[in-house]
Structure formats: structure tokens, C-alpha cells
Amino acid sequence: MLRIANVSNVAVIGGTLEGDRNQHSGKDGEWGMGIWIGEGAEHVTISGVAALKMWGDGFYIKGANDVRLCSVVAENNRRQGLSIIQVNGLEIRNSTFKNTHGTRPSAGIDIEPDNDEQHVANVRIHDSKFLDNAGAGIAVVAKKSLVSNIEITRNQFFGNLHPLIVKGACGRENAAYDTEQLGGGGFAYIDVTELVIAQNKCLRPRGRRQ
Numbered sequence: 001m002l003r004i005a006n007v008s009n010v011a012v013i014g015g016t017l018e019g020d021r022n023q024h025s026g027k028d029g030e031w032g033m034g035i036w037i038g039e040g041a042e043h044v045t046i047s048g049v050a051a052l053k054m055w056g057d058g059f060y061i062k063g064a065n066d067v068r069l070c071s072v073v074a075e076n077n078r079r080q081g082l083s084i085i086q087v088n089g090l091e092i093r094n095s096t097f098k099n100t101h102g103t104r105p106s107a108g109i110d111i112e113p114d115n116d117e118q119h120v121a122n123v124r125i126h127d128s129k130f131l132d133n134a135g136a137g138i139a140v141v142a143k144k145s146l147v148s149n150i151e152i153t154r155n156q157f158f159g160n161l162h163p164l165i166v167k168g169a170c171g172r173e174n175a176a177y178d179t180e181q182l183g184g185g186g187f188a189y190i191d192v193t194e195l196v197i198a199q200n201k202c203l204r205p206r207g208r209r210q
Contacts, residue, residue, distance in 0.1 A: 001033070001054075004039035005063075013047045017140045019054035020101065021078050028133045030079045030103050032056040039063035045070065052076055058097075062118070065089055078102030081133070084111045086118035093124075098131035107136035113145035121132065124151045132159035 001016050004010055017034040024032075027058040034051030035058075037044055042065040050073040051058030058074030061067060062085035072095045075083030081097035082092065097108030108130040112119055130137030140147060157163035 002033070002115050003036045003038060004040035004041045004044055005036075008042045008044075010043070011045045012049055013045075015079050016052065017054075018052050019077070021053045021055050021076070024055050032078075033060040034058045034059070034074075034077070037061045037064045037067055042066050044068070046072055046105065048072070048077070051073065054078060055082070059083070060085070061088050061090065067091075069093075069095055071095060071146065073098075074108070075099055076101075078106075080105065080110045081108045082110070084109065084120055084123065086120060087123065088119070088121045090123045091126075093127050095128045096131065096198075097128070098133065098136070099132035102158070104135065104159075105131060105139060107139045108133045108135075108137045110135075110139045110141065111147060111150065112141040113147065116145050117149070118144075119146045120150070122149045124153075125155060126151070126153045130155065130157045130160055130163065134161060134166065136160055136162045136165045138164050140164075143167060149150040163207055 002012070012035065019032060019034065025072040032053045032055030035046060040063065044064060045068045047070040052075050054077040056078060056159050057080040058077040058094070059069065059072065061083070066089040067087060069092045074097045076099045081100045081101065100106045100108055109125065111123065113120055125138065125199065137157040138152060140150060150163070
């Protein structure tokens with residue numbers, strides 16, 4: 001609905017974006033985003049915005065630098081609340097990602113580069129809530145490229161398939177928090193006080209470890 005690319009010093013403040021998942025005529029595909037922050041975007045702030053009922057993701061970030069999501073809400077979106085594909089410098093705070101369901105992965109936030117050329121670095125997620133997502137509250141999937149300097153602190157999880165998962169040789173071995181101990185989603189709020197992915201040893205497509 002709103003695409004931000006090849007611009008700098010942008011602020012989107014307030015308002016609700018409502019998608020068409022209830023009226024969508026097809027059953028296939030997974031696109032249709034609320035706000036797409038794309039290539040060449042930098043110094044972008046999204047504050048007080050709700051993205052609801054999208055056929056794809058509430059928010060999507062690919063190829064941007066220095067992005068802030070403050071007090072946003074992603075609710076009842078079909079694929080993800082927020083997908084983070086490629087970014088350097090992202091802060092998410094005081095936000096809510098809830099009731100994501102419809103097609104996999106159905107995470108509140110999914111940090112997952114698509115290929116070897118995309119990196120995710122310097123991401124901080126704090127003081128936010130992840131509620132009733134059909135997938136993970138937060139998924140860090142570092143199978144295809146580097147994911148580094150991720151800090152996840154003071155967040156609350158309830159009713160998700162898993163509160164938090166970390167997968168892939170590009171991130172998991174450096175996670176400072178044992179996500180396996182978090183268990184399933186059928187319990188009261190869990191406060192994840194710290195998860196830090198500081199460095200990476202990532203398998204490249206040709207099998208060489210860096």
C-alpha cells in the first residue's frame with residue numbers, strides 16, 4: 001500500500017492501513033504488504049502506524065539503512081507481521097505483532113535473508129509484544145546469509161507457536177540465549193531478557209566457511 005525506496009529522511013506518523021485479506025479473490029501467493037521499505041531507503045521512521053489484514057506482510061524491509069519502527073501494530077496479517085530481508089540499522093520498540101496466520105511462516109517478525117548477497121545487521125527489538133501468532137513470535141533464520149548484531153530484549157510473548165526460534169549456521173551458534181528452553185506457546189507471558197547474536201560463521205553456497 002505504501003512503498004518507500006530510494007529516498008532519505010522519511011517519517012510516516014499515525015494512521016491505519018487495512019488490507020484485503022478478507023476480500024482477496026485468490027488463494028495462492030503471499031505478497032501484498034502494508035508498508036514496503038526497500039532499496040535505497042535510509043533514515044526512515046514509522047511511528048504509530050497500524051497495518052492490518054494484509055494478504056502478505058504488515059511491514060517489509062529489504063535493502064534499507066537506519067530504520068525505526070516505533071509503537072507500530074501489525075495485526076491479522078496473512079504471512080508475517082514484519083519481514084526483515086536486508087537492513088543495516090533497525091530499531092523496533094514499543095510495538096505489537098499479533099494474530100499472524102494464513103500461510104507460513106506466520107511469524108510476528110521474521111529475520112531471514114533470501115540469498116548470499118543480503119545481510120541483516122545491527123537490529124534491536126525491545127519493549128514489544130508478540131501475541132497469538134500461528135508461527136514464532138520472532139524467528140531468526142540465518143541459513144542463507146549473514147545475520148549479525150541482533151539484540152532482542154525486554155519483549156513479551158504469549159500464545160505463539162514458539163516465542164522465539166533461531167535457525168541456521170549463520171547465527172544460531174552465536175546466540176547467547178538458549179531458545180530451546182522457551183518451549184511452546186500455551187503459557188503466561190514470558191519475558192525474554194536477552195538474546196544477542198554478535199558474530200557469525202556462515203556456510204557459503206560453495207561450502208566454504210567464513
